[in-house]
Amino acid sequence: MTETGLAKLPPVRVLDAPDAAMLDALLRQEATPFVIRGLVRDWPLVQAGLESDRAARAYLLAHARDREFVFSSAQPDAGGRLFYDADMAVNFRMGKAKLPEIFAGFDTARGQDAAQVPTVYLGSVDMHEFFYGLADANPMPLGSRIPLASLWIGNASRIAAHNDFPDNFACCAAGRRRFTLFPPDQFANLYLGPIDITPAGRPISMVDFAAPDFTTYPRFRDALATAQVAELEPGDALFIPSLWYHHVEGLSDFNILVNYWWRDTPRYLGQPHNALHHAIMTIRDLPEEERAIWQAMFDHYVFSGGEAARAHLPEKGRGVLAPLDAQTAQRLHHFLLRSLSL
Template identity: 45%
Template sequence: MQPIQELRDLTPGRVPAGLTEAAQPVVLRGLVSHWPVVHAALTSDEAVADYLHGCWRGAPVAIMTGPPEIDGRIFYNDDLTGMNFGRADAPLPALLTELLRCRSDERPPCYYVGSTTLEDCLPGFRAHNDLDLAALAGDAGSAPDALASLWLGNRSRIAPHYDLPDNMACVAAGRRRFTLFPPEQLPNLYVGPIDFTPAGQPVSLVDLKHPDLERFPRFAQALQHAQVAELGPGDALYIPSMWWHQVEALEPFNLLINYWWRQSPAHMDPPVLTLMMALLSLRELPEPQRRAWQGLFDHYVFHAGAETAAHIPEHARHALAPLTPQGASNLRSHLIHRLQQRQD
């Protein structure tokens, strides 16, 4: 493994220009060091809990809970028929109290709140704890409309997974270790089911804390390409779209705020839907037919250019025209109609 590239001496709160162009992970030391919640974290866990309590307006939070035996690993059960954790809704103050209470336990239960929208959980939090994303403005000329989420709990390990959006992960309290793998390491990560997952995204079945290289021998190659960094309060990490990442919370009390944004129009559908449709319609075809369809995908998708439909009059290109909100709606309706016909 190698360290993730770092940038230091940044202007707090301002994402540097050109960050996303190389599509490589970057640690941004001190990027959110100006946040009041970070100042609270540098005082004590109790100060962070008080700060969060002051922002809370009564909405319950969804908590993943697991027994001490899972050692913080949010994952499947032993035979992959279910999960090794349960789910419950609770008031945020009750969770904060429990996190503070069990800090000194040698083997505490695992408590993990993940991907909880800040505006729902802590309205007003971003008024004093936020990032200036203007430097990420693309062709539209405006900052991306980022979704900000909260991740709170004690020691936890989230298995390597990818996200479609770009991600800015900001450590507000505690410490977190990030281990990243480039997208091309997928064959070496031994990923589990794509439609039955612990938290929505497919995950690697390898336990990075205790990798079983007899069962998962190619994972040794993945580790050679891994990048790792440990972040403390005020630090941030840019994780490009589709990079696999494990996130490990290292302290008895940890808080992370992340920002997700897409570098594609909102009218585009998630590509994983295409993958699932391909499993349904292409994977079991005879090999010569799969090769032919691979050529079609290369021609119309992966190697498409201005010449792909240049021989068709613009008014007659339909699905081959540049995708617009109306075109996306028309194509989606066409697909739904075809799928309904198949069901009938």
């Protein structure tokens, strides 16, 4: 059994990227997760973490901007699991403080019984907005991609399985991380929670990976049949393709992850989950026969790619039925804003 309480799962495949060109090629070609061992081991941040947790914190403090950082904190009885309470409210509170104040709490907790230490978690901290020169000192050659670079900092934690729309390249900078990954089609077998009440914006699996309840969540066994595990040491990197589900554990007393998000599709296409919310509001609760009609229309206009819906129209008269560009997407965006405000 692993520390998650799950039977041993197959590891994510390990690939090599000896230079930036090879890394770029892998990120373009590969459609499933992979690990690159030691990719960022030479980063000064990684080297500081290998020296000690205190050295890693000192390194970040040396680059931190003088501003408040948002953090989450949970009571020791949460066991590091940032999740829901019995009333389906989140089981942690949010706060703001300067980074030296937050890190002073980690120093105070050193040597204490882990069962008595609250979970403290700084998630998705923008690397450029909150730090001076940190990205330049710890570079990631991602070619023409323009990623959002973020830090995830905390003590031992368990983050429920969820997915993200952008591609994700995650680098373990300090401590150890374990990712349990599932293909995108496993969403039903992961028993996701509500899509509008979430700990961090994405629906999460309700299954406790440390003690899976297969009576309540029987199809989770099917999800496990597709799962892979990536164990990351300092300097290792993991590629998580868009929409792959991942359960994330910070296994050490102090952990730092640096991740890079990007999408290959244009930003003007917007966020698909907004369409899901709108469809729930407007279609889901219609009578069954009406839902069937709308399902067929969505297939015709959207999921088929829309070729049949526009083929009979003159090219100049296809409007938003033609493949979108920035201008038509903006026009459609404004139309939706007006219609939603009525």
